[in-house]
Amino acid sequence: MTQPFLKIENLTQRYPDGQGGEMTVFENASFGVEKGEFVCILGHSGCGKSTIMNILAGLSEPTSGVVKMDGFEVSGPSLDRGVVFQNYSLMPWLSALRNVTFAVAARHPDWPKAKVVEHSKQYLSMVGLDGDAIRRKPSQLSGGMRQRVSIARAFANHPKLLLLDEPFGALDALTRGTIQDELLKIWGGTEQTVFMITHDIDEAILLADRILLMTNGPYARVAESVEITIPRPRNRTSIIEHPNYYKIRNHLVHFLGIRSKELAGKQADGPQAPQTVRIEEPAQPNPEPRAPLRAVNE
Ligand SMILES: Nc1ncnc2c1ncn2[C@@H]1O[C@H](COP(=O)(O)OP(=O)(O)OP(=O)(O)O)[C@@H](O)[C@H]1O
Ligand SMILES: [Mg+2]
Secondary structure (H helix, E strand, O other): OOOOOEEEEEEEEEEEOOOOOEEEEEEEEEEEEOOOOEEEEEOOOOOOHHHHHHHHHOOOOOOEEEEEEOOEEOOOOOOOEEEEOOOOOOOOOOOHHHHHHHHHHHHOOOOOHHHHHHHHHHHHHHOOOOHHHHHOOHHHOOHHHHHHHHHHHHHHOOOOEEEEEOOOOOOOHHHHHHHHHHHHHHHHHHOOEEEEEOOOHHHHHHHOOEEEEEOOOOOEOEEEEEEOOOOOOOOHHHHOOOOOHHHHHHHHHHHHHHHHHHOOOOOOOOOEOOEEEEOOOOOOOOOOOOOOOOOOOO
């Protein structure tokens, strides 16, 4: 069997519980992500989503288990993995443009300055930032603009894996919608592999090829992998008309509302691979055979 691009094997994370004991966030979590796939992970607050993402980014080490990307074990951060955090994490003393050029120059030390600037401007413009705005420092930009800068910065570096931790969490619904559309546009053109955390069910259905569902912690599990059987290109207005949309949405709401709690706290025995869920509207029955056409003079 071929190996997925990103392979998570028996990932376990335990932390001291502050009372001399241990708390197991998740145990033996195992799943894969294919190259070019857009995967969202949904789960309640505290179940361990950011912990998983930080491990994938190489920013923290799990208690046990292995993450492999392209067959190589992830150990430590790398420019091959771009991260967009919820709090933007821009360098406050640099302009929007310099925040991007800084990263691009680090990735391409051999590029002349003009090429670095041109490349960075191209990505800023893709997320709708140009002109005067890119000369401003983060404190002089709106939250939505800052978020665009961090998305442009991550995409400009063409990381093999893009990790997004609730990147739109702090945005108002309107800006959020615009940036989601932009993200889809950029992603569609790059075939980038994306792993994204979100709390927003509709956002996940719009963006993802597959949604991983996590149960509540401790001993959280990536219990299901729900395929989004809605063809692309998608947009926010058209997907709600697709016959699979509400079925998928209801399944996710039910999982987060009820099953995430029912399945919570159960200790695993052995590797925990998510169960694949594919929700499809049954094919329409064949229409009644039409009456044969009659000859006009019959
Ligand atoms: N460094 C740490 N030390 C101890 N416990 C930690 C540490 N980091 C995270 N935790 C605990 O691990 C659990 C998972 O945290 P994590 O940040 O991964 O949750 P999350 O799913 O991202 O939640 P949210 O949706 O609120 O961002 C929580 O119970 C948290 O308190
Ligand atoms: Mg988190």
